[in-house]
Amino acid sequence: MxxxxxxxxxxxxxxxxSPKTIKLYIDNVSRFARHFGKSPEVLGPEAIRTYLLYLVQDRQVAWGTYKQVLAALRFLYRNTLQRGEIVHDIRCPRPERHLPEVLSFDEVRRFFQAVHSFKHRTILMTAYAAGLRISEAVRLRVCDIDSQRMVIHVVQSKRNKDRYTLLSPLLLQMLRHYWWAARPDDWLFLGPSRVKPIAVGTVQQVCRDARNEAGLDKAVTPHMLRHSFAPALRGPFRRTGDRTRWVAGGADFFLPVRVLSRLFRGKFLDLLRQAYVAGKLKFPGQLASTVNSADFKRLLNRSVQTE
Known part of the structure; x- marks a missing residue:
């Protein structure tokens, strides 16, 4: 090394x-260095620009891959080499906006019928019904299932943030049946060693096998299950089982606005701007200071222009 x-x-x-992010950054920096056959310490802005053009024009990588490479190079030059000026003027391109591919109710039914292991079916149903990433589902502990408040505590999720998501009565019933059968003490879904949780790769292979057996054309992944039903079931926000508070799938307060703008961005923002100009928007409490604010007007104009 x-x-x-x-x-x-x-x-x-x-x-x-996270260890996953560390490995991703190191791999991307290594590929960057191998492309030129030189250490990144002797490469400058022109080399970075040439490499990014190579990724876009020759490799035709996805936007997410491009973003990961850029993030790794920015970390290297800003933090490790202390030469932030090299990447200062490199901007991330506009993201490609695609609605996620989802499964119909019939496809979901056929898929789960093809998952024969009760443990595997419970893991995938948890990801599906609670809107969990598969990395979150496999690392659930018994104590994370809160049947009193009907929520699931997701610990150290994406960007090392904790969050709560909803626990439906049907999922709770399934988890209880699973607990009585498997009797886990700590990790909810144990791997073969019964010391560590089940591997993500194992669940991904189960998805591929079930997809083939069910005869589905779509490339079913655990993440596709997350997109397929839970967001529509829960909506942007939903009250917890004890009806005392509201929770969201993530920590984003503006999730409803993001969902609307994703589907009807141009029309939504244009109507929002018209309502603001007509004085029909009401700003309660501390937000009242934004009424007639030039900054708010510029924000709306800028949002419409990005469409």
Whole structure:
């Protein structure tokens, strides 16, 4: 391991990046260095620009891949090499906006009928009904299932944030049946060693096998299950089982606005701007200071222009 790689790993660990992110960044920086056959320490802005053009024009990588590469290079030059000026003027391109592919109710039914292991079916149903990433579902502990408040506690989710999501009565019933059969003590879904949780790759393979057996044309993944039903079932916000508070799938307060703008962005923002100009928008409490605010008007104009 080169001193530069070791130093970058240590810098990422100091910033509490996840092991998955650390590996992703290191792999991307390694590919960047191999492309030129030189250490990143001697490469500058023109080399980065050339490499990014290579990814876009020759490799035709997806926007998400491009973003990951850029994030890795930014971390390397800003934090490890302390040469942030090299990546200062490199901007991330406009994201491609695609609605996620989802399964119909009939496809979901056929898929789950093809999952024969009760444990695997319970894991996938948990991801489906609670809107969990598969990495979150496999790392659930018994204590994360709160049947009193009818919520699931998701610990150290994306960006190292905790959150709550809803626990439906049907899912709770299934989890109870699973608990009586498996009797887990700590990790809810144990792997073969019964010490560590089941591997994500195992669940992904179960998805592929069930998809083939069910004869589905779509490339079913655990993440597709997350998109297929839970968001529509829960809506942007929903009250908890004890009806005392509202929870969302994530920590984003403006999730309803994001959902609407994703589907009807241009029309939604144009009507919002018209309502603002006509004085029909009401701003309660501390938000009242934004009425007739030039900043708010500029924000609306800028949002419409990005459409």
């Amino acid at each position: 080169t001193p530069l790689r070791q130093r970058m790993i240590e810098d990422m660990e100091l910033r509490n990046l």
